[in-house]
Amino acid sequence: MENADDHRRIVRERYASIASERSGCCSDDGCCDSDESEGEPGSRHLGDTEEDLNAVADGADLGLGCGNPTALAALSPGERVLDMGSGAGFDCFLAAQAVGEEGHVVGVDMTPEMVERARENGEENGATNVEFRLGEIEHLPVADGSVDVVVSNCVVNLSPAKEQVFEEAFRALAPGGRVAISDVVRTAPIPESARRDPASLSACVAGAETVDVVANLLTGVGFEDVRIEPKAESERFIREWDDDHDPSDYLVSATVEARKPVES
Template sequence: MPESNDATAASGLDARTQREVVRERYARIATGEREDGGNCCSSDDSCCSSEDAAAPSDETARKLGYSDGELARVDGDANLGLGCGNPQAIASLAAGESVLDLGSGAGFDCFLAADEVGPTGRVIGVDMTPEMVRKARANAEENGAETVEFRLGEIEHLPVSDSSVDVIISNCVVNLSPDKQQVFHEAFRVLRQGGRLAISDVVLTAAVPDDVRADPESVASCVAGASTIDRLDRLLADAGFESISISPNDDSDEFIRDWDDEYDVSEFLVSATITARKPESDDE
């Protein structure tokens, strides 16, 4: 079954509508406005669970796995309280590496990655929301992040050249794509031989309720578009990756259960760390 059809069945939305609702939601988050005129980072927003509606909560970031030291290293409002984990914790970044962040948002993970790879490394953030890219570029200036750049683009069609990056990171973004197979094909394309994928995302552990699956806001807020571990494993393998590991975070119910007002989302969703590697040579 083609991935686009499978995605429609999983989320209840066609691919075009899914992309539109995701782009609109994160544009509102980037500009700090909601359709009701309030701030996007409220306690009932999944992937954005700040207890303080005026600013993201450091406590939320700590629940996702960020240390106090990491929180202190980034100036400005790059930390929007989004995500479902800390890809830095699994990426094992080294000095001089090139890093690509899929769905980079306001740039928080990119700036942390830039610290790890140092002045001889580089970091590219790709986001499909113009408002987010503008916000991230402003944050880059505030942080003096000369080795970080942000590009507008979809993660299914990366504006990145072949075999040009060492590591791909991402934080709760792949679940938002209606064509996850294409995302992993693109990730494989831009990685150098031996390059690695290290992402945090959500995976399904049970069937999503029908009314949640068909709700555009649930899809746009990381709830209804996730795949099962078995399917993600298959998609990664079909893209050419090896050494695939998908490890659920059993403690993620601590923050996931608050992602929806009507449902305990942790009954069918869990965060996970997903790692994989591109073979060292074409012969492998």
């Protein structure tokens, strides 16, 4: 990829198209589980339960994630949550139910079409404690120390400036706050043909980093208690992401957890 602006443009165009089509990505290559051979919706294979899927009105689950960060976060009533790369709002609505009316959820997405769709879904779901803001995850439109938890679902890998993403998450968190992220990590070198392919970049493949790189980025910006756990069972749905390559040869889904020190 020539530069960060081109990188973001390619990602933004892909997800604008998905939002405008009013459907998920599972008919195309990309960040989702397209295997419905057993009659189950894709998200069931990403960690969401039947109860999760039934709790949110149709239209918010585009099958774009690779895990369930809201479950990982173990949210409590009254907490303030920020979702980086909130898409059509599915994880935000799950988080809103967990934190209750005393809590608050902010979804941030850089694609205007996704923000518009998420706001429509918010009305459909009656989510009064959720708001959606247009912005880049490298420049979060929130105040310093204004949230207790930062979640994200298969989005950080799409950023050309991952250290800046984690710096922004750190800034947004109150002291003692935590991140709970589902994403992909690289387990082997990515083939040059895939690494240079714009479609692979926007499909959560070419931008993945290793566990060590992600851990060092998190600790480098100040996080502590960093835990990254690859999920071997993700191989089955990751192999569906690319028609020309088998991404499971060099990618795996992982959970990423860390905490901002109380004294910071």
